[in-house]
Amino acid sequence: MTRRHSPQSAPNIIKGNHCQACDKDVCFEKEVIQCRLCKDYLHAINCEGFTEHWVSSKTSFSSHILPALNNKRNSGTGRKRPGAVWYNCDCCETDIEKSDAVNEIDKVVILEQKIDSVQTNLRDEISELKNLIINLNNKSADDFSVNTNAQLEPSLTKNDNVWMDSQRTERLKHLIAVQKTDSGVKVDDGLDTNNTHLAMHSDDESSILADSKIMTLSIGATRGVVFESKHSSNKLREELQVSNNSVYIMSRRSQNWFRHGVPPPPQGDVTDERFSITFRCLKKQFSRSILLIGDSNTKEVNFGSGSGKVGQSFPGKRIRAAKVKDIDPQECTGYSNIFIMCGTNDLRSGMSNMKPEVLRKMVTESRSLSPPLISRDKSSVSEMDILYNRIDQQVELISVLKQRLDEMTKRWERSEAELEQQELERSKVQQSHNQIAIKYSNLEVRWRQLTENHKEMITLKDDYKEKCRSITDRLKKLEVGESAALAVEQRKYNDLQKTVAELQTSQKKHLSHQNSMQEKIKSLESQVENLLEKEKKLLEELQQDQLNHKVSVSQFELKLEDNDSLLAQSKNQNEKLKDQISDLTQQIINRGKIVQDKDEQVKRLQSEKKKSDETNKKLAKELADLTESVNGNRIVKDLREKLVDEKERYRRLEIELERFKTAAKEQLMKEQSVNKQLRHVSLDRERNMNSL
Ligand SMILES: O=C(O)CCC(=O)C(=O)O
Numbered sequence: 001m002t003r004r005h006s007p008q009s010a011p012n013i014i015k016g017n018h019c020q021a022c023d024k025d026v027c028f029e030k031e032v033i034q035c036r037l038c039k040d041y042l043h044a045i046n047c048e049g050f051t052e053h054w055v056s057s058k059t060s061f062s063s064h065i066l067p068a069l070n071n072k073r074n075s076g077t078g079r080k081r082p083g084a085v086w087y088n089c090d091c092c093e094t095d096i097e098k099s100d101a102v103n104e105i106d107k108v109v110i111l112e113q114k115i116d117s118v119q120t121n122l123r124d125e126i127s128e129l130k131n132l133i134i135n136l137n138n139k140s141a142d143d144f145s146v147n148t149n150a151q152l153e154p155s156l157t158k159n160d161n162v163w164m165d166s167q168r169t170e171r172l173k174h175l176i177a178v179q180k181t182d183s184g185v186k187v188d189d190g191l192d193t194n195n196t197h198l199a200m201h202s203d204d205e206s207s208i209l210a211d212s213k214i215m216t217l218s219i220g221a222t223r224g225v226v227f228e229s230k231h232s233s234n235k236l237r238e239e240l241q242v243s244n245n246s247v248y249i250m251s252r253r254s255q256n257w258f259r260h261g262v263p264p265p266p267q268g269d270v271t272d273e274r275f276s277i278t279f280r281c282l283k284k285q286f287s288r289s290i291l292l293i294g295d296s297n298t299k300e301v302n303f304g305s306g307s308g309k310v311g312q313s314f315p316g317k318r319i320r321a322a323k324v325k326d327i328d329p330q331e332c333t334g335y336s337n338i339f340i341m342c343g344t345n346d347l348r349s350g351m352s353n354m355k356p357e358v359l360r361k362m363v364t365e366s367r368s369l370s371p372p373l374i375s376r377d378k379s380s381v382s383e384m385d386i387l388y389n390r391i392d393q394q395v396e397l398i399s400v401l402k403q404r405l406d407e408m409t410k411r412w413e414r415s416e417a418e419l420e421q422q423e424l425e426r427s428k429v430q431q432s433h434n435q436i437a438i439k440y441s442n443l444e445v446r447w448r449q450l451t452e453n454h455k456e457m458i459t460l461k462d463d464y465k466e467k468c469r470s471i472t473d474r475l476k477k478l479e480v481g482e483s484a485a486l487a488v489e490q491r492k493y494n495d496l497q498k499t500v501a502e503l504q505t506s507q508k509k510h511l512s513h514q515n516s517m518q519e520k521i522k523s524l525e526s527q528v529e530n531l532l533e534k535e536k537k538l539l540e541e542l543q544q545d546q547l548n549h550k551v552s553v554s555q556f557e558l559k560l561e562d563n564d565s566l567l568a569q570s571k572n573q574n575e576k577l578k579d580q581i582s583d584l585t586q587q588i589i590n591r592g593k594i595v596q597d598k599d600e601q602v603k604r605l606q607s608e609k610k611k612s613d614e615t616n617k618k619l620a621k622e623l624a625d626l627t628e629s630v631n632g633n634r635i636v637k638d639l640r641e642k643l644v645d646e647k648e649r650y651r652r653l654e655i656e657l658e659r660f661k662t663a664a665k666e667q668l669m670k671e672q673s674v675n676k677q678l679r680h681v682s683l684d685r686e687r688n689m690n691s692l
């Protein structure tokens with residue numbers, strides 16, 4: 001496989017100052033990293049401002065992009081390299097890992113593992129990126145987050161919950177903002193925010209629609225709202241942290257099972273103001289209900305039917321609260337029209353610097369603007385008159401309210417500015433969100449590239465598999481060839497065994513030959529013995545003859561002296577003796593011949609010995625060959641041992657032959673000396689005869 005990522009064969013992601021994947025210009029110094037092995041340039045997304053850090057083996061989202069996004073440096077000490085970005089791209093890392101492989105199969109295994117790990121990493125990176133995008137989305141919606149933790153009805157899904165509709169909540173937010181300015185809700189400035197709390201309760205008034213939702217909007221400091229089960233069998237208790245501009249939703253039904261409240265902040269905690277506005281859906285008949293909150297001045301107003309009451313058609317109630325802190329919010333639920341009568345007991349005139357005539361005008365205007373909340377029916381005329389008269393009396397209070405209104409307006413303006421600021425931040429977040437989206441698409445490009453690599457690796461793997469298969473086939477063929485070679489070897493072995501058997505038979509023959517030779521030698525020995533015996537006898541005879549001859553010579557001499565006639569006789573005798581001598585000489589010649597025969601025999605034996613020597617040498621050579629070819633063969637070993645024995649026996653035979661030869665030589669010498677003596681005797685005799 002060609003290295004797709006090599007600088008020559010594959011285009012870098014970065015060309016000039018342009019990233020091909022993002023299709024945008026990049027800062028070469030800050031946004032580009034180079035693989036220190038293949039020297040390819042890659043777009044290091046969002047690593048601006050980083051002149052030194054160690055990027056791990058992969059451009060993984062966690063080790064590279066995320067730290068850059070978080071504007072943090074990689075902190076691992078071993079990873080830092082001053083003055084440079086150190087980076088090995090995935091392909092080079094794979095090459096390094098591949099070089100560890102001992103064989104092709106190992107290489108395939110390493111590649112497979114690598115592909116798996118790259119896939120897992122990429123999947124992790126993509127899911128991390130997705131999470132980040134989701135988080136950023138949430139963060140941008142933080143200004144008005146919808147918190148669903150308090151949904152106590154688990155069956156309620158996002159789709160069927162109207163409060164999950166961001167457009168709707170946006171409109172609501174606007175509405176609330178208007179309400180904030182319009183209503184001018186009185187907030188006691190002397191309120192100790194660190195002690196405020198709302199007792200545990202359930203919004204379970206019968207005036208609330210049974211299958212409706214109750215929504216509470218939080219403004220200001222973050223506070224904990226506690227939810228707990230009412231019934232002992234089910235002891236659940238959860239606390240929900242509600243932040244500024246967040247809403248939580250409960251169902252009306254859950255009120256039968258749970259209660260909720262806002263506990264005081266933990267001891268020692270300093271907290272800011274928090275307002276909450278709760279929205280409830282009332283049953284139709286309560287839509288016009290009235291709540292009148294006020295001091296003793298309101299005691300004359302009584303709701304209900306009958307004489308002295310406001311009337312059946314105006315459902316409502318009056319609660320006594322001389323100061324704001326006396327108001328129990330629990331008592332306030334379920335009323336569409338709430339009148340807070342700020343009595344003169346605590347809030348006196350003098351606090352307003354508004355001119356009375358201006359104030360009066362305002363009151364008149366407000367009267368004209370007021371919706372006809374309460375129609376004047378006959379039964380309630382006097383009470384309402386009293387109410388309007390009271391208003392006249394409360395101009396000072398209204399001026400205070402105006403002041404508060406101004407304060408609230410300022411506060412609203414401030415919050416507007418904050419909102420603008422938030423909007424700005426939001427757009428920034430949106431920008432980074434867009435960047436992330438680009439990075440995501442980059443990653444997808446990388447993913448596609450890796451998929452292509454993966455495909456290529458799979459083809460490579462298939463190639464390797466194919467190679468492995470062919471190697472296996474070749475191996476099988478080799479195995480078949482090997483068995484043929486084995487058969488040849490077996491045949492050779494059998495031949496060798498045959499040769500050994502032949503050698504054994506020739507050894508046997510040699511042995512029998514040696515035996516026959518030994519027998520021959522024995523017979524020769526006995527012949528020599530016989531000859532010696534005969535020689536002995538001849539010698540004895542010769543000695544005897546010599547003695548007899550001497551005697552006869554002396555007798556003859558005596559007789560010769562006395563009688564010449566006896567000369568002839570003596571001549572005859574001499575003739576006989578001559579004959580005898582010639583016989584003896586003949587015998588000696590014969591013996592010489594025998595000795596010569598023996599000599600020839602000895603020579604023959606020697607040549608035979610030479611031949612057997614040669615045979616032995618040949619045998620030894622064959623044996624050596626045999627030993628080489630069939631090393632460790634038991635039969636050959638035995639044969640070798642036998643050969644050694646044979647050699648020993650042969651050596652002894654040789655010694656004996658030597659001894660025999662010397663004995664024969666000695667015999668020959670003796671015979672020669674006897675011959676000499678005989679020759680001397682015959683010469684002496686002839687001389688004697690001549691002298692006679
Ligand atoms: O302030 C809150 O979050 C709780 C308000 C509440 O429970 C209520 O108005 O009934």
Ligand SMILES: [Fe+2]
Nearest residue numbers: 201202203260
């Ligand atoms: Fe409540």
